[in-house]
Amino acid sequence: xxxxxxxxxxxxxxxxxxxxxxxxxxxxxxxxxxxxxxxxxxxxxxxxxxxxxxxxxxxxxxxxxxxxxxxxxxxxxxxxxxxxxxxxxxxxxxxxxxxxxxxxxxxxxxxxxxxxxxxxxxxxxxxxxxxxxxxxxxxxxxxxxxxxxxxxxxxxxxxxxxxxxxxxxxxxxxxxxxxxxxxxxxxxxxxxxxxxxxxxxxxxxxxxxxxxxxxxx
Numbered sequence: 001x002x003x004x005x006x007x008x009x010x011x012x013x014x015x016x017x018x019x020x021x022x023x024x025x026x027x028x029x030x031x032x033x034x035x036x037x038x039x040x041x042x043x044x045x046x047x048x049x050x051x052x053x054x055x056x057x058x059x060x061x062x063x064x065x066x067x068x069x070x071x072x073x074x075x076x077x078x079x080x081x082x083x084x085x086x087x088x089x090x091x092x093x094x095x096x097x098x099x100x101x102x103x104x105x106x107x108x109x110x111x112x113x114x115x116x117x118x119x120x121x122x123x124x125x126x127x128x129x130x131x132x133x134x135x136x137x138x139x140x141x142x143x144x145x146x147x148x149x150x151x152x153x154x155x156x157x158x159x160x161x162x163x164x165x166x167x168x169x170x171x172x173x174x175x176x177x178x179x180x181x182x183x184x185x186x187x188x189x190x191x192x193x194x195x196x197x198x199x200x201x202x203x204x205x206x207x208x209x210x211x212x213x214x215x216x217x
Contacts, residue, residue: 008035008076008163012026031084034166037163040162040163045195047121047186047202049119054174055093055175056174063094066093067082067165069082071161073087074088083103083105086157086158089105089155091130118132147200164179166179182201
């Protein structure tokens with residue numbers, strides 16, 4: 001089963017729930033990132049979801065939860081947030097911003113505790129799409145941003161291998177998120193079925209008993 005890496009992560013992140021939950025609780029106002037060890041490489045289209053278990057709290061409305069994509073050159077030092085360099089891109093909760101090379105690339109929409117964010121990555125096309133409702137991508141008009149047909153999309157970092165990643169930051173309160181790489185039914189099941197028809201797969205094959213429409217082909 002795909003999970004967050006026990007080695008390719010910041011040492012301050014505690015992994016729970018079989019490695020699917022990234023958790024941190026301190027008062028350092030520091031970003032901590034982790035990635036999985038299952039690569040996205042040439043020809044692959046991948047989908048996963050991340051749920052904000054606890055958004056934590058930080059002064060000045062700072063971002064405490066994020067998800068995104070990194071390449072094999074990304075490092076996991078303190079405050080190496082997703083999008084802090086050209087080796088990563090990240091979408092964050094409070095400002096709703098997408099960061100790349102330590103700058104805001106675009107703004108999609110904010111999210112908080114309980115939110116489920118879907119992420120579709122097309123390696124060959126070099127694009128990523130995020131959704132907060134399973135219908136609209138990158139907060140654009142329906143149809144103008146869509147991984148089906150490679151419509152729109154946000155550019156990925158370069159690299160022969162890319163990896164799903166997460167980021168948590170805390171000050172005084174727990175910050176935590178949980179990933180679904182496909183070992184359980186996705187929240188946006190209808191979306192995933194549509195993506196499957198366009199060649200997308202989950203990182204994990206679904207368990208026995210998942211409806212046929214959600215099985216990885």
